[in-house]
Amino acid sequence: MIDTILFIIFAIVAIVSGFNLVLQKHPISSALSLMGVMGSLAVLYLLLGAEFLAMTQMIVYGGAVMVLFVFVIMLLNAGTEKGSAKSWFAQIAGLPLLLCLVALLGFLIRSVLPPFRHVEFGSWVGGTAEHIGQLLFTTYLLPFEVISILILIAILGAVVLARKEID
Protein backbone atom coordinates (compact mmCIF):
# COMPACT_ATOMS: atom_id res chain seq x y z
CA MET A 1 0.00 0.00 0.00
CA ILE A 2 2.72 2.43 1.00
CA ASP A 3 4.58 1.90 -2.26
CA THR A 4 1.44 2.76 -4.26
CA ILE A 5 1.11 6.03 -2.36
CA LEU A 6 4.82 6.78 -2.81
CA PHE A 7 4.63 6.03 -6.52
CA ILE A 8 1.62 8.32 -7.00
CA ILE A 9 3.17 11.19 -5.01
CA PHE A 10 6.51 11.09 -6.79
CA ALA A 11 5.03 10.46 -10.23
CA ILE A 12 2.90 13.58 -9.78
CA VAL A 13 5.93 15.56 -8.59
CA ALA A 14 7.91 14.38 -11.62
CA ILE A 15 5.19 15.26 -14.13
CA VAL A 16 4.43 18.66 -12.58
CA SER A 17 8.14 19.51 -12.51
CA GLY A 18 8.46 18.36 -16.12
CA PHE A 19 5.63 20.66 -17.20
CA ASN A 20 7.17 23.47 -15.16
CA LEU A 21 10.51 22.91 -16.94
CA VAL A 22 8.88 23.34 -20.33
CA LEU A 23 6.61 26.26 -19.40
CA GLN A 24 8.86 28.50 -17.26
CA LYS A 25 10.46 31.44 -19.04
CA HIS A 26 13.55 31.82 -16.86
CA PRO A 27 16.36 29.23 -17.11
CA ILE A 28 16.93 29.09 -13.35
CA SER A 29 13.29 28.06 -12.75
CA SER A 30 13.72 25.37 -15.39
CA ALA A 31 16.89 24.16 -13.66
CA LEU A 32 15.11 23.89 -10.29
CA SER A 33 12.24 21.97 -11.95
CA LEU A 34 14.75 19.60 -13.51
CA MET A 35 16.13 19.00 -10.04
CA GLY A 36 12.60 18.08 -8.86
CA VAL A 37 12.29 15.56 -11.70
CA MET A 38 15.66 14.01 -10.88
CA GLY A 39 14.95 13.73 -7.16
CA SER A 40 11.58 12.07 -7.67
CA LEU A 41 13.06 9.73 -10.25
CA ALA A 42 15.67 8.68 -7.67
CA VAL A 43 12.82 7.66 -5.32
CA LEU A 44 11.17 5.69 -8.13
CA TYR A 45 14.46 3.87 -8.80
CA LEU A 46 14.55 2.95 -5.13
CA LEU A 47 11.01 1.57 -5.38
CA LEU A 48 12.14 -0.55 -8.34
CA GLY A 49 14.96 -2.07 -6.30
CA ALA A 50 17.84 -0.14 -7.86
CA GLU A 51 19.52 1.19 -4.72
CA PHE A 52 22.89 1.93 -6.24
CA LEU A 53 21.43 3.79 -9.20
CA ALA A 54 19.14 5.84 -6.95
CA MET A 55 22.17 7.09 -5.05
CA THR A 56 24.13 7.63 -8.29
CA GLN A 57 21.20 9.62 -9.66
CA MET A 58 21.23 11.89 -6.63
CA ILE A 59 25.01 12.37 -6.65
CA VAL A 60 25.70 12.62 -10.39
CA TYR A 61 22.55 14.38 -11.60
CA GLY A 62 21.30 16.15 -8.49
CA GLY A 63 24.81 17.12 -7.48
CA ALA A 64 27.28 17.41 -10.32
CA VAL A 65 25.23 18.09 -13.43
CA MET A 66 22.82 20.51 -11.76
CA VAL A 67 25.66 22.46 -10.16
CA LEU A 68 27.21 22.74 -13.61
CA PHE A 69 23.92 24.03 -15.07
CA VAL A 70 23.32 26.57 -12.30
CA PHE A 71 26.96 27.67 -12.52
CA VAL A 72 26.68 28.35 -16.25
CA ILE A 73 23.33 30.15 -15.84
CA MET A 74 24.85 32.42 -13.19
CA LEU A 75 28.08 32.91 -15.14
CA LEU A 76 26.33 33.94 -18.35
CA ASN A 77 23.73 36.00 -16.48
CA ALA A 78 21.04 34.28 -18.55
CA GLY A 79 17.80 36.23 -18.33
CA THR A 80 14.25 35.56 -19.39
CA GLU A 81 14.14 34.20 -22.91
CA LYS A 82 12.54 36.36 -25.54
CA GLY A 83 9.64 34.68 -27.29
CA SER A 84 10.33 34.77 -30.98
CA ALA A 85 8.26 33.69 -33.94
CA LYS A 86 7.90 29.93 -34.08
CA SER A 87 7.36 28.22 -37.39
CA TRP A 88 3.72 27.80 -38.39
CA PHE A 89 4.13 24.02 -38.66
CA ALA A 90 5.27 23.71 -35.04
CA GLN A 91 2.45 25.97 -33.87
CA ILE A 92 -0.28 24.01 -35.64
CA ALA A 93 0.95 20.43 -35.53
CA GLY A 94 3.34 20.31 -32.56
CA LEU A 95 0.93 19.61 -29.71
CA PRO A 96 -1.30 17.11 -31.60
CA LEU A 97 1.76 15.17 -32.79
CA LEU A 98 3.14 15.02 -29.24
CA LEU A 99 -0.21 13.76 -27.93
CA CYS A 100 -0.15 11.15 -30.71
CA LEU A 101 3.33 10.06 -29.56
CA VAL A 102 2.18 9.65 -25.94
CA ALA A 103 -1.02 7.87 -26.97
CA LEU A 104 0.90 5.52 -29.25
CA LEU A 105 3.43 4.67 -26.53
CA GLY A 106 0.63 4.18 -23.98
CA PHE A 107 -1.25 1.88 -26.35
CA LEU A 108 1.94 -0.06 -27.02
CA ILE A 109 2.60 -0.47 -23.29
CA ARG A 110 -0.95 -1.35 -22.27
CA SER A 111 -2.12 -3.50 -25.16
CA VAL A 112 0.63 -4.79 -27.40
CA LEU A 113 3.31 -5.84 -24.93
CA PRO A 114 2.62 -8.88 -22.74
CA PRO A 115 1.24 -8.03 -19.26
CA PHE A 116 3.84 -6.86 -16.78
CA ARG A 117 4.36 -7.94 -13.19
CA HIS A 118 3.39 -5.73 -10.26
CA VAL A 119 6.02 -3.72 -8.46
CA GLU A 120 6.34 -4.80 -4.87
CA PHE A 121 8.85 -2.77 -2.87
CA GLY A 122 11.52 -4.99 -1.35
CA SER A 123 10.52 -8.17 -3.17
CA TRP A 124 13.52 -7.96 -5.49
CA VAL A 125 16.64 -6.01 -4.62
CA GLY A 126 19.00 -6.62 -7.49
CA GLY A 127 20.77 -3.30 -7.75
CA THR A 128 23.00 -3.24 -4.70
CA ALA A 129 26.53 -1.94 -5.13
CA GLU A 130 27.81 -5.52 -4.77
CA HIS A 131 25.77 -6.90 -7.68
CA ILE A 132 26.37 -3.90 -9.95
CA GLY A 133 30.09 -3.97 -9.23
CA GLN A 134 30.37 -7.68 -9.85
CA LEU A 135 28.66 -7.43 -13.24
CA LEU A 136 30.51 -4.23 -14.14
CA PHE A 137 33.94 -5.75 -13.56
CA THR A 138 33.28 -9.13 -15.21
CA THR A 139 30.78 -9.12 -18.07
CA TYR A 140 30.87 -5.40 -18.82
CA LEU A 141 34.58 -4.82 -18.24
CA LEU A 142 35.37 -3.64 -21.77
CA PRO A 143 32.49 -1.09 -21.98
CA PHE A 144 33.50 0.14 -18.54
CA GLU A 145 37.08 0.81 -19.66
CA VAL A 146 35.91 2.40 -22.91
CA ILE A 147 33.57 4.71 -21.03
CA SER A 148 36.36 5.78 -18.70
CA ILE A 149 38.36 6.83 -21.77
CA LEU A 150 35.26 8.69 -22.99
CA ILE A 151 35.12 10.61 -19.71
CA LEU A 152 38.81 11.50 -20.07
CA ILE A 153 38.24 12.81 -23.60
CA ALA A 154 35.21 14.78 -22.39
CA ILE A 155 37.28 16.45 -19.67
CA LEU A 156 39.94 17.40 -22.20
CA GLY A 157 37.29 18.67 -24.61
CA ALA A 158 35.65 20.82 -21.95
CA VAL A 159 38.99 22.32 -20.95
CA VAL A 160 39.99 23.03 -24.54
CA LEU A 161 36.61 24.57 -25.45
CA ALA A 162 36.20 26.74 -22.38
CA ARG A 163 39.76 28.02 -21.91
CA LYS A 164 40.63 31.61 -22.40
CA GLU A 165 42.85 32.34 -25.37
CA ILE A 166 46.16 33.81 -24.27
CA ASP A 167 47.60 36.09 -26.89
Added chain:
Amino acid sequence: MEHVPLSWYLILSAVLFALGVAGFIYRKSVLTVFMSIELMLNAVNLSFISFSYELQRIDGQIYSFFVMVVAAAEAAVGLAIILTIFKNRGTLQIDEVDSMKL
Protein backbone atom coordinates in the same frame (compact mmCIF):
# COMPACT_ATOMS: atom_id res chain seq x y z
CA MET B 1 -5.37 -2.69 -6.02
CA GLU B 2 -2.47 -3.40 -3.74
CA HIS B 3 0.62 -2.86 -5.89
CA VAL B 4 1.51 -0.60 -8.78
CA PRO B 5 1.64 -2.32 -12.18
CA LEU B 6 4.93 -1.87 -13.96
CA SER B 7 3.15 -0.36 -16.97
CA TRP B 8 2.49 2.79 -14.93
CA TYR B 9 6.23 3.34 -14.62
CA LEU B 10 6.60 2.90 -18.37
CA ILE B 11 3.77 5.34 -19.07
CA LEU B 12 5.38 7.88 -16.71
CA SER B 13 8.59 7.41 -18.65
CA ALA B 14 6.75 8.02 -21.95
CA VAL B 15 5.13 11.20 -20.59
CA LEU B 16 8.46 12.55 -19.35
CA PHE B 17 10.07 11.76 -22.70
CA ALA B 18 7.30 13.61 -24.54
CA LEU B 19 7.76 16.61 -22.23
CA GLY B 20 11.46 16.57 -23.06
CA VAL B 21 10.68 16.53 -26.78
CA ALA B 22 8.26 19.44 -26.31
CA GLY B 23 10.89 21.47 -24.48
CA PHE B 24 13.50 20.60 -27.09
CA ILE B 25 11.29 21.82 -29.93
CA TYR B 26 9.49 24.81 -28.40
CA ARG B 27 12.06 26.53 -26.19
CA LYS B 28 14.39 29.16 -27.57
CA SER B 29 17.10 29.33 -24.91
CA VAL B 30 20.11 27.07 -25.49
CA LEU B 31 20.28 26.21 -21.78
CA THR B 32 16.66 25.09 -21.59
CA VAL B 33 16.99 23.00 -24.74
CA PHE B 34 19.97 21.33 -23.09
CA MET B 35 17.93 20.65 -19.93
CA SER B 36 15.20 19.08 -22.07
CA ILE B 37 17.79 16.68 -23.47
CA GLU B 38 18.72 15.70 -19.90
CA LEU B 39 15.02 15.14 -19.17
CA MET B 40 14.72 12.77 -22.14
CA LEU B 41 17.81 10.83 -21.01
CA ASN B 42 16.29 10.51 -17.52
CA ALA B 43 13.01 9.21 -18.93
CA VAL B 44 14.83 6.54 -20.91
CA ASN B 45 16.78 5.58 -17.77
CA LEU B 46 13.49 5.05 -15.94
CA SER B 47 12.26 2.64 -18.59
CA PHE B 48 15.61 0.77 -18.58
CA ILE B 49 15.26 0.25 -14.83
CA SER B 50 11.60 -0.76 -15.15
CA PHE B 51 12.47 -3.45 -17.69
CA SER B 52 15.31 -4.53 -15.44
CA TYR B 53 12.69 -5.11 -12.69
CA GLU B 54 10.41 -6.94 -15.11
CA LEU B 55 13.13 -9.36 -16.19
CA GLN B 56 14.67 -9.51 -12.67
CA ARG B 57 18.11 -9.01 -14.20
CA ILE B 58 20.46 -6.14 -13.47
CA ASP B 59 21.84 -5.76 -17.00
CA GLY B 60 19.33 -2.98 -17.60
CA GLN B 61 20.68 -1.11 -14.61
CA ILE B 62 24.20 -1.36 -16.01
CA TYR B 63 23.01 0.21 -19.27
CA SER B 64 21.29 2.91 -17.27
CA PHE B 65 24.56 3.53 -15.45
CA PHE B 66 26.35 3.94 -18.78
CA VAL B 67 23.66 6.37 -19.95
CA MET B 68 24.26 8.42 -16.80
CA VAL B 69 28.02 8.52 -17.43
CA VAL B 70 27.54 9.57 -21.04
CA ALA B 71 25.04 12.24 -19.94
CA ALA B 72 27.53 13.67 -17.46
CA ALA B 73 30.25 13.81 -20.13
CA GLU B 74 27.80 15.37 -22.57
CA ALA B 75 26.78 17.99 -20.00
CA ALA B 76 30.41 19.01 -19.44
CA VAL B 77 31.22 19.33 -23.16
CA GLY B 78 27.86 20.89 -24.04
CA LEU B 79 28.08 23.58 -21.39
CA ALA B 80 31.61 24.38 -22.54
CA ILE B 81 30.22 24.79 -26.08
CA ILE B 82 27.47 27.08 -24.73
CA LEU B 83 30.13 29.18 -22.98
CA THR B 84 32.04 29.47 -26.26
CA ILE B 85 28.90 30.43 -28.20
CA PHE B 86 28.13 33.13 -25.66
CA LYS B 87 31.72 34.40 -25.78
CA ASN B 88 31.71 34.64 -29.57
CA ARG B 89 28.18 35.87 -30.25
CA GLY B 90 26.87 37.32 -27.00
CA THR B 91 23.51 35.58 -27.21
CA LEU B 92 21.80 32.48 -25.85
CA GLN B 93 18.80 32.56 -28.22
CA ILE B 94 18.93 29.43 -30.33
CA ASP B 95 17.46 31.07 -33.44
CA GLU B 96 20.11 33.77 -33.54
CA VAL B 97 22.83 31.14 -33.98
CA ASP B 98 21.93 30.16 -37.52
CA SER B 99 25.09 30.46 -39.61
CA MET B 100 24.89 26.76 -40.57
CA LYS B 101 21.30 27.15 -41.74
CA LEU B 102 20.54 27.08 -45.44
